[in-house]
Amino acid sequence: EIVLTQSPTTMAASPGEKVTLTCRASSSVSYMHWYQQRSGTSPKLWIYETSKLASGVPNRFSGSGSGTSYSLTINSMETEDAATYYCQQGSSYPLTFGSGTKLEIK
Amino acid sequence: EVQLVESGGGLVQPGRSLKLSCLASGFTFSNYGMNWIRQAPGKGLEWVASISSSSSYIYYADTVKGRFTISRDNAKNTLYLQMTSLRSEDTALYYCARHRGWFAYWGQGTLVTVSS
Numbered sequence: 055e056i057v058l059t060q061s062p063t064t065m066a067a068s069p070g071e072k073v074t075l076t077c078r079a080s081s082s083v084s085y086m087h088w089y090q091q092r093s094g095t096s097p098k099l100w101i102y103e104t105s106k107l108a109s110g111v112p113n114r115f116s117g118s119g120s121g122t123s124y125s126l127t128i129n130s131m132e133t134e135d136a137a138t139y140y141c142q143q144g145s146s147y148p149l150t151f152g153s154g155t156k157l158e159i160k
Numbered sequence: 161e162v163q164l165v166e167s168g169g170g171l172v173q174p175g176r177s178l179k180l181s182c183l184a185s186g187f188t189f190s191n192y193g194m195n196w197i198r199q200a201p202g203k204g205l206e207w208v209a210s211i212s213s214s215s216s217y218i219y220y221a222d223t224v225k226g227r228f229t230i231s232r233d234n235a236k237n238t239l240y241l242q243m244t245s246l247r248s249e250d251t252a253l254y255y256c257a258r259h260r261g262w263f264a265y266w267g268q269g270t271l272v273t274v275s276s
Binding site: 091108 | 219264268
């Protein structure tokens with residue numbers, strides 16, 4: 055099983071601040087996918103195949119990485135970006151998610 | 161518009177069974193793999209099971225293998241999850257999701273509570 059470790063677990067950022075969330079895989083994966091989940095709502099696909107933004111995702115978001123190390127970056131934090139972000143690998147079964155990073159607004 | 165609507169959740173005693181359904185619309189259901197993913201209260205996401213478009217390939221998480229069965233009826237655009245021998249640790253919001261390596265669309269979830 056590929057274990058995904060996200061860091062930090064929780065963080066707070068000020069409006070306009072640059073934010074980077076990381077996801078490390080216990081074995082190499084081909085791609086990483088990211089989801090945003092706001093409180094009380096279903097997760098939404100946010101970034102797929104490492105760097106492709108899902109429909110409607112603002113271009114202040116970006117994704118990068120390869121092998122075992124991936125990241126999601128917000129160029130300039132906005133209030134609406136406060137949420138929990140999960141990474142997910144689809145390279146091998148069992149499919150796995152990271153434990154999430156809760157991003158709060160400062 | 162893609163829609164996934166789960167149903168069938170509820171309160172069930174430990175050891176009993178429950179069957180969840182997910183009605184899909186807005187896309188050609190028979191062309192896509194489908195999945196069940198769950199989220200325990202206040203916890204993260206856990207993949208439960210996958211089924212390919214024609215039901216040829218089925219996979220389960222170790223935590224549910226031998227107790228849960230995923231199936232689909234392409235004529236009815238419906239995905240199912242038969243859950244048996246339920247345990248308290250199966251308490252969660254169960255989502256169905258359309259799959260192509262990533263989960264592009266999710267339902268709103270159906271809550272399963274296992275308690276005596």
